[in-house]
Amino acid sequence: MLTYQYKLNPTPEQVVTLLAWGELLRRHYNYALGQRLDWLTRTRCQVDRCSLVCEPVGEIPAYTDYYTQASDLKQTKELFPEYKNIYADCQQQNLMRLDKAWKRWLIPDKNGNRGGRPRFKRRGDICSFTFPRVNSPHAGAHLTGNVLKLSRIGEIEVILHRPIPDGFEIKQATILRKADGWHASFSLEDKTVPAALPINEIKAATGIDVGLEKFLTTADGQSVEVPQYYRKAQATLARQQRKLARKTKGSKNYQKQASKVARLHLHVARQRKEFHYQVAHWLVNSYDLIVFENLNIKGLARTRLAKSILDVAWGAFLQIMQAVAVRRGKRTRGVDPRGTSINCSRCGQRVEKTLAVRVHSCSCGLVIDRDWNSALNLLNLGSVGLPIPAKLVGGSFPRQTLRLRRLRGYSACEAASLRSESEMRSLNRLRLAGELSLIQGASQCMQKNGSGSILLPSFSRPKRFLEGLPLGHSGGLYTIRQNARIICVLSNRVVDEFSC
Secondary structure, three states: OEEEEEEEEOOHHHHHHHHHHHHHHHHHHHHHHHHHHHHHHHOOOOOOOOOOOOOOOOOOOOOOOHHHHHHOHHHHHHHOHHHHHOOHHHHHHHHHHHHHHHHHHHOOOOOOOOOOOOOOOOOOOOOEEEEOOEOOOOOOEEEEOOEEEEOOOEEEEEEOOOOOOOOOEEEEEEEEEEOOEEEEEEEEEOOOOOOOOOHHHOOOEEEEEEOOOEEEEEOOOOEEEOOOHHHHHHHHHHHHHHHHHOOOOOOHHHHHHHHHHHHHHHHHHHHHHHHHHHHHHHHHHHOOEEEEEOOOHHHHOOOOOHHHHHHHOHHHHHHHHHHHHHHHOOEEEEEOOOOOOOEOOOOOOEOOOOOOOOEEEOOOOOEEEHHHHHHHHHHHHHOOOOOOOHHHHOOOOOOOEOOOOOOOOOOHHHHHHOOOHHHHHHHOOOOOOOHHHHHHHHHHHHHHHOOOEEEEEEOOOOHHHHOOOOOOOOOEEEEEEOOOEEEEEEOOEEEEEEEO
């Protein structure tokens, strides 16, 4: 199932009708929830005793569920004629929402977890309603070209910014109101979803370690920077929220300013979602098996890093990545993250370190970025029992490896000579936090090993290094030899050389 969302362009009269429907459905939702809670309260008393504090009196109501409440819709329309103007399927879908929330509260899932108690909706909380049938003989919604015809509402123009794919069937349509207007979400069914890739045909596998310094790091050392959309929008949000605080609540100016704040939040959410889809498609296009860590994100969001954790939205990204992988026929696998940041990916020895230490240095000689080490551990855990070649699990990585982005206009030796933080800021060359400590860790390792060499993968090479290389090349290596020279190697051939 896919969901395509389009902007609607309703007339002012249609906007009034849509708002009236939302308010009437909210009242019906609250009344139906009150019925259920009243039945639950009156039937909790034990047969042979009563509470000493309080006990409801009166006739015990009959059992209430979706079917009894749906059968009462006819009586509701007789008592309140305005409900006759609402399409019947929309009222039934409104009760189905309540029934799902009720069951999530009372019935635990397979892991023993339950949802929260359903709450009464305030004015404006219900801003969507669903037509469960589209383009069928008895459907309440019909999409023809760029016109959506809704029962009891009329024809509404749809801004089709992308066409609906051929062969997809529209199962249902949901009309919802956002900060920037009304939208229609179409649930599409495609019966040609590819089957999952057989395990023996996996040609590329990786593990991804998500974080706050870098959004994620793959098992081959590539990393994605954190965009921090909310952090960048904080100043603008604070200014608009101060203006909102000075308005009189309930006034027209208050509503206008509240709409501006809501649109800013919506823009940040859309930026984050688009970024998640771009990264997910990049991963699925590059790898056949993606191993990720099953994090307790709710628990992490209660720490002092809550704002940053909620800004990167790991949970939303992992859901999107798994959905994209299913549509492409690729495989994903979640593993337990315990020990992946501490254990060495080469020898398995525990190397205790705090979060401030960004380099994993083991006695076996492995010096590597801690996020890269964690990604390798995740890949090793996720590939247990799978016929994956050792080269795909990171077994062929050279000794003393370290991830580094090459500085434009500077050799790696010149970058290693930078010492002060002010020099880094003035040159604006070091993009990732902690790169200077990584370079210093490399030089210390060279001094300890004497005549040894350290290989530093680079993933932001100048254009001249990419000439003549096929698209999708996995990357090159910078080899630093003490008191010698710096050589850039791409695909096992020297393409550039620097004096040191």
